[in-house]
Amino acid sequence: MSQDVIVALANLAANRESALTRLFELLRIPSISTDPASFAECERAAAWCAGDLSSMGYAASVRKTAGRPMVVGTRRTKQANRPHVLFYGHYDVQPVDPLALWTSPPFEPRLADDKANGQIIVARGASDDKGQLMTFLEACRAWIAATGDLPVSVTVLLEGEEESGSPSLESFLKANAKELTHDLALVCDTGQWDRTTPAITTMLRGNAFSEITIKGPSRDLHSGIYGGAALNPIRALAHVLAGLHDSKGRVQIPGFYDDVMQLPSAQREQWEALGFDAPKFLGDVGLTEGAGEAGRSVLEMLWARPTAEVNGIWGGYQGPGSKTVIPSEAAAKLTFRLVANQDPDKIIKGFEAFVTSRLLPDAKATFKGGRGSPATKFDTGSKPFVATAKALQDEWGKSAAMIGCGGSIPIVGHFKSMLGMDSLLIGFALEDDRIHSPNEKYNLSSFEGGARSWVRILGALAG
């Protein structure tokens, strides 16, 4: 470990209390981005963040958008030939409803003792994402205070609309591409594997969307007069959808798995060693077994295998009692979760061909949608990845788990597709942080261990 990292960690340790004071200041600002009554508070939070960056010598400012503002700040290292990273976090928070379930006011942060977690910070945003973004800012502050410099150049981008769908993000990235495009993005909005095991998210599934409408008769029919002779489009739709999976849970769209990257056996072994409690994961939502492909583990189903999922279905009469109608049409919305190296367009085309091939006589299908984004797979052999993993191992005393994520994280796709930039997803949240729920918390050990981790990672990325 370099001497610089040692002194930065020491500085961090010496300033534990003031770091918590700063976080509490930010947590006191109710920056709920979905609530028009809180828009002024979002401006306050942005100003607070820009001010904090400026106090560390960042060239930082609040940037207007059509919605809540962005904060951008850059501080270049004095060292030559060092990488330039872009750090991403968000200062906005979720609404607090139902307020009655909070045991203390959501914007009055407090430390509490928790049996399982030790000391915890309780407040809306403590974990998602104010606590997390401050781990990075505290690490920068410690480096600068201890060494007078950052080991790498850093641009910080803090968004204020992450909890409301990021409506201004893409146009902002586009308009400021030059300022924001650097060697690597660091995204701090994910979690650890567990309290003692750090994690790097290395796989994000992509997705594709399709809405299918199946038409039968030209108008709704009376099932007494026509029933038995007229095609029922609900029957035709069920016939299509029931054929999407075979009895072993395998998706039956021709070519669906053609491009799927097989999970490297090392990765599978590492996941098996994580001790994931699949029965509990499923049992918490009333289920007992993985519904995916037979012979695959639940983690593999979630992280490394593609899906075909019906998100909604409708047709005919849905009111009380019965109505003897044969509807003219029936419809369904589907999403496909994709893994590397599946192509969303190819999947949608394959789905449409599959539907067409299974249409009952007189059934006609039309399609909407088709939006999609490919899965993201990170190069775990790259130099910054290896350095980061080593830094996390140094801090936590055990290897970082290389985990997958079943959902997509749009910012990562945007950085890749719009700025051509890879991301490293490192965060310190825990499953029991109650993000988006009452009594959100962040372990003090997450906050302090997170900041220490970033001190080490910044040092490691320097080369």
Add this chain to the structure above:
Amino acid sequence: MSQDVIVALANLAANRESALTRLFELLRIPSISTDPASFAECERAAAWCAGDLSSMGYAASVRKTAGRPMVVGTRRTKQANRPHVLFYGHYDVQPVDPLALWTSPPFEPRLADDKANGQIIVARGASDDKGQLMTFLEACRAWIAATGDLPVSVTVLLEGEEESGSPSLESFLKANAKELTHDLALVCDTGQWDRTTPAITTMLRGNAFSEITIKGPSRDLHSGIYGGAALNPIRALAHVLAGLHDSKGRVQIPGFYDDVMQLPSAQREQWEALGFDAPKFLGDVGLTEGAGEAGRSVLEMLWARPTAEVNGIWGGYQGPGSKTVIPSEAAAKLTFRLVANQDPDKIIKGFEAFVTSRLLPDAKATFKGGRGSPATKFDTGSKPFVATAKALQDEWGKSAAMIGCGGSIPIVGHFKSMLGMDSLLIGFALEDDRIHSPNEKYNLSSFEGGARSWVRILGALAG
């Protein structure tokens, strides 16, 4: 042909104009039973009918119900050992919307020349059911005027809520069972086969209803976090519903066809001879082939075969765009059209067992509904049936078509189940009468041929 029938027919012929005048009087009363603004008109129509019956020597009166009134009148024959029949019709009519599509005011009846049909009576209710019920009343009037007597005892029951779901009918039948229960019911609310071919409806399908809900996870799930591992109840529902029919359109519920009466070959041959235009019937609603059991004719599918039909389906997200949800449940409403001798309870039980046997792991099914009524099959060998068929043949010069009806006619079921009485369904409406639509019409030949038919039928039923 007995002398009495001859003189009754002659009387009818001599009074053609006054019969039309009476029908027009009734048609001028806008007795729309679904429209509160027309409730007083329904009272007027009921009073008009009771008055007309009284004028023929019926002991007739308007009877209060919780809704629109009934009209009941009885006139006994002076002859001994003659049957007593109950005649059923309804004096209420459908609403007239869209009014702008009528070429003349709906309650200003007029005669018009029609290329295909000759002279037609145009008005709301001309066919359904004022014109039809008046065919019977004119036949009675002619018998009484010509012979001083009716050949059989007759009780007339005229309902005023047929077009609004008959909410008062069952309680009225129950409260007046003794007065209304006789040897046979004559129901005049159906049609001929075509302009020149009379028909008796001899088969009515029954029905049974079930609503199924399939539950998967205990709450809605995010398809990124859970997709691939969590059971999707829409998939489970589609799996159940897609299995309801095999590739030849045969319902797969075990035992579904066990009790089904096979169509007698004579009946099949008669139907084949009817010259039903199946391509046109289907083509009118945008379809090209019968969706029922392979190898059966469309008429057989409609009249003589049972069905399993999904009338409605829903689950998950139905709004605009996409939502990556795995819903907690999905549901569907089904009706089964039944033929003789299927038992609705047995069918529902079979369906529930079928669903349960096809549930994917972790799917749970609950059921609602189960209401049902069996199919009605008429004994075409009974004495009144044979006599009626002969009377129709005498009038129209060709055999009456013994037709089926894919829907159920609730009054027939009520007469059977509540009063233990068989019905004969004879009517003179035609497919192009535009009932329930603008410019409803009744052919003058239907009105006059209908009255002549009833004159003959009343004579034939006498013995």
